[in-house]
Amino acid sequence: MLLIQCPYCGERPEPEFVYGGQAHVARPPQPAEVQAQPWADYLYRRDNTRGVHAERWRHTHGCGRFFNALRDTTTDHFLATYKVGEPPPAAGGEA
Amino acid sequence: MQRFSLFSLLASGLSGQRGWHAQWRHPEPKPAYDALIVGGGGHGLGAAYYLASEHGLTNVAVLEKGWIGGGNTGRNTTIIRSNYLFPESAALYDHALKLWEDLSQVLNYNVMFSPRGVLMLAHTVHDAQVFKRHVHANRAAGVDNEWLTPGEAKAFCPPLNIGDIRYPVLGGALQRRGGTARHDAVAWGYARAADALGVDIIENCEVTGILRDGSGAVCGVETSRGTIRAPRIGVAAAGHTSVIMKMADVALPLESYPLQALVSEPVKPMFPCVVMSNTIHAYISQSDKGELVIGAGTDAYTSYTQRGGLHITSHALEAICELFPMLRRLKMLRCWGGIVDVTPDRSPIIAKTPVQGLYVNCGWGTGGFKATPGSAHVFAWTIARDEPHALNAPFTLERFRDGDLIDEAAAAAVAH
Numbered sequence: 227m228l229l230i231q232c233p234y235c236g237e238r239p240e241p242e243f244v245y246g247g248q249a250h251v252a253r254p255p256q257p258a259e260v261q262a263q264p265w266a267d268y269l270y271r272r273d274n275t276r277g278v279h280a281e282r283w284r285h286t287h288g289c290g291r292f293f294n295a296l297r298d299t300t301t302d303h304f305l306a307t308y309k310v311g312e313p314p315p316a317a318g319g320e321a
Numbered sequence: 322m323q324r325f326s327l328f329s330l331l332a333s334g335l336s337g338q339r340g341w342h343a344q345w346r347h348p349e350p351k352p353a354y355d356a357l358i359v360g361g362g363g364h365g366l367g368a369a370y371y372l373a374s375e376h377g378l379t380n381v382a383v384l385e386k387g388w389i390g391g392g393n394t395g396r397n398t399t400i401i402r403s404n405y406l407f408p409e410s411a412a413l414y415d416h417a418l419k420l421w422e423d424l425s426q427v428l429n430y431n432v433m434f435s436p437r438g439v440l441m442l443a444h445t446v447h448d449a450q451v452f453k454r455h456v457h458a459n460r461a462a463g464v465d466n467e468w469l470t471p472g473e474a475k476a477f478c479p480p481l482n483i484g485d486i487r488y489p490v491l492g493g494a495l496q497r498r499g500g501t502a503r504h505d506a507v508a509w510g511y512a513r514a515a516d517a518l519g520v521d522i523i524e525n526c527e528v529t530g531i532l533r534d535g536s537g538a539v540c541g542v543e544t545s546r547g548t549i550r551a552p553r554i555g556v557a558a559a560g561h562t563s564v565i566m567k568m569a570d571v572a573l574p575l576e577s578y579p580l581q582a583l584v585s586e587p588v589k590p591m592f593p594c595v596v597m598s599n600t601i602h603a604y605i606s607q608s609d610k611g612e613l614v615i616g617a618g619t620d621a622y623t624s625y626t627q628r629g630g631l632h633i634t635s636h637a638l639e640a641i642c643e644l645f646p647m648l649r650r651l652k653m654l655r656c657w658g659g660i661v662d663v664t665p666d667r668s669p670i671i672a673k674t675p676v677q678g679l680y681v682n683c684g685w686g687t688g689g690f691k692a693t694p695g696s697a698h699v700f701a702w703t704i705a706r707d708e709p710h711a712l713n714a715p716f717t718l719e720r721f722r723d724g725d726l727i728d729e730a731a732a733a734a735v736a737h
Contacts, residue, residue, distance in 0.1 A: 227630040245621040266722040270574035270665045274563035299624050
């Protein structure tokens with residue numbers, strides 16, 4: 227079980243959270259004008275990074291808010307969590 | 322290859338079991354092959370075997386980062402069934418099930434296939450409706466599957482508690498041809514048979530790069546044991562497929578998650594079949610050694626760690642204790658995780674890629690073991706002929722662009 231630092235509530239156990247997949251995946255502003263391949267990439271293609279991964283979490287059983295995190299998928303250690311709208315901290319930043 | 326027979330076993334018994342050789346060679350990699358398989362699990366070793374036995378391609382090597390069968394082939398709960406909802410899936414998995422039935426004879430290696438029946442439990446009205454739909458779809462497609470009432474389920478699996486639980490058993494779908502097999506033996510049997518046909522099985526050989534020629538086609542790989550050239554490369558690397566395919570700039574709709582399993586201390590034979598419960602999430606069967614083999618769910622997040630959270634395994638054990646109260650005092654011996662590559666529609670990809678000469682067999686998610694012989698068979702066809710077999714033709718990479726999903730995710734709603 228992971229301990230996750232919610233930027234709003236502090237450190238809480240994993241079952242309070244829901245994983246939200248890769249972060250910073252931008253929805254095309256005009257979906258109707260997007261060709262099939264870029265739309266499929268937006269819907270389905272993910273980096274599936276082996277290493278530092280920027281991802282979304284939601285503190286469902288707490289504040290209810292989404293936030294982003296950097297986690298190393300080879301160790302499951304969180305490097306940082308940050309609020310939606312903020313740029314990701316430099317990879318390998320402070321825990 | 323030393324063939325196993327009643328005579329060879331008797332003769333070796335009388336001579337103190339001292340006449341056995343290694344079951345496959347450990348060759349140094351050659352500078353070039355006609356085809357390479359990346360990933361020495363069941364799917365990769367099987368593909369090499371079928372390339373050699375059915376397509377005459379014997380100058381083939383299987384490259385494995387660790388030891389063969391050490392990834393998901395050696396980490397799964399060995400459940401075999403083919404009662405999938407959609408015609409494409411049912412055809413592919415039933416192809417595999419038919420190959421399982423005489424695989425031990427074909428390979429001259431006992432894979433201990435045991436068609437003891439797979440019972441999938443329904444706990445809600447929705448479950449019951451969905452499973453009955455599966456039963457009818459399967460029977461229309463010629464795949465055996467039948468609906469059992471709670472009493473019939475209890476009669477088929479006496480340890481089952483059908484009444485006094487939070488989510489009572491409302492019935493179940495039973496596939497009698499389904500069952501289990503010995504996972505290690507599948508890897509070893511394919512390795513031995515492929516080796517006998519001339520395939521080189523190269524362990525401790527990590528692929529670190531994929532080489533392309535001027536036209537963009539693949540022409541070899543860089544490995545931890547040097548450069549190996551080949552015009553055809555089949556990747557069957559399970560949870561690490563994204564990492565390998567990135568070396569050829571091929572992006573895939575995959576995410577890798579930890580999936581955990583555990584086994585109990587061994588006990589006398591007491592559990593007659595395989596039971597799966599998707600709704601309260603647990604799988605269980607008893608191995609021939611006597612251990613109860615229990616499958617849990619995936620963790621919530623992507624990871625390459627080959628371990629997961631204890632709360633996930635606890636959840637599976639809570640469900641097991643509810644369904645089988647006689648197991649409540651059993652001790653668990655070991656638990657472990659494997660990394661499964663999951664596609665958005667929970668169906669695999671067995672296909673050519675945009676890169677000439679590069680083929681991929683991935684996306685089996687939480688349910689690839691059952692498909693091993695069928696997957697390997699059609700993957701070998703795809704590599705040898707540079708075109709898909711009719712059975713894997715729908716399982717393309719382009720289906721995500723074209724909207725032709727084979728949406729077993731919606732059909733099963735959970736791991737399968």
